[in-house]
Amino acid sequence: MSESVDSHNGGGLEPIRVPDPHLEGIEASVRKLMEQSAQQAQQLDHLASAPASAFAAFGLPGLGGPASAAPPEPRPILELEGEEYEDELDALSDWVDDFLLPVYGAEVTTAAPWCLQWQEHSDVVAWLHALWLAYQQHKDPEAGLSGLLVWHRDFLTHTMVAVRGPGGPLSACMTSPDRPAHRLLPGPPPSARTEKANASEADVPGESTS
Numbered sequence: 165m166s167e168s169v170d171s172h173n174g175g176g177l178e179p180i181r182v183p184d185p186h187l188e189g190i191e192a193s194v195r196k197l198m199e200q201s202a203q204q205a206q207q208l209d210h211l212a213s214a215p216a217s218a219f220a221a222f223g224l225p226g227l228g229g230p231a232s233a234a235p236p237e238p239r240p241i242l243e244l245e246g247e248e249y250e251d252e253l254d255a256l257s258d259w260v261d262d263f264l265l266p267v268y269g270a271e272v273t274t275a276a277p278w279c280l281q282w283q284e285h286s287d288v289v290a291w292l293h294a295l296w297l298a299y300q301q302h303k304d305p306e307a308g309l310s311g312l313l314v315w316h317r318d319f320l321t322h323t324m325v326a327v328r329g330p331g332g333p334l335s336a337c338m339t340s341p342d343r344p345a346h347r348l349l350p351g352p353p354p355s356a357r358t359e360k361a362n363a364s365e366a367d368v369p370g371e372s373t374s
Contacts, residue, residue, distance in 0.1 A: 241293040242286060252293070253283060259296050268320065272341050276328045279337035281346040287333050295323040 241252050260282075272278045282288045301307065302315035326332060336347040354362075 238297050240290065242290050253289065256289070256293050256296055257283065259299075260292055264292070264295075268324065270324075270328075272338055274339045275330050277330070277332070277334040277337055277339045278328060279334045279346050280344055281337075282334070284346065284348065285333050288327050291323050291327050295319055 241249065241256065244252055269278070270276050279285065279288070282292075298319040299315055302311040302319075304311065307314070328334060333349065336345070336349050338345045353359075
């Protein structure tokens with residue numbers, strides 16, 4: 165910056181501003197940053213207004229929209245009631261009749277009984293439903309190439325032995341294809357401790373028994 169004498173102002177000094185050679189470059193940089201900020205703001209507004217399907221390919225929920233609800237977790241079939249139980253039992257029956265028995269249903273013998281009314285056996289329903297859930301899990305691509313082998317080794321064989329063993333829940337049912345039969349075997353009675361507790365409650369005055 166240089167100074168000069170002002171002859172019209174009593175000889176005082178008046179500063180003279182010399183343009184800074186870097187000032188124009190700074191102003192240009194500021195303008196560029198402001199333009200970039202405006203562009204980014206426009207992009208964010210566009211993304212926020214995009215439908216959720218635009219992000220589906222990336223596995224991301226749409227910005228500004230509600231997250232997709234997780235699928236309900238499977239429940240043991242014996243915990244279901246009413247129509248929910250009947251629907252699940254229908255789906256299980258389809259899988260058993262269309263896939264399990266045609267592929268893995270060995271001949272009916274005394275060593276491998278079966279029951280045409282297996283849906284009446286609660287324990288058999290529970291076993292087969294658990295086997296079906298495991299099948300759905302292990303056939304999923306996320307289970308890897310060995311998923312179904314694990315299902316065969318750890319689930320299928322064990323379940324079929326438990327359900328169709330000679331001393332299993334179907335042992336009093338059909339042991340020959342020519343002699344269809346169905347019988348529910350009685351289970352063990354309540355333990356002595358439970359019977360004693362029930363008897364004590366029945367002896368309490370003022371309480372009715374049912």
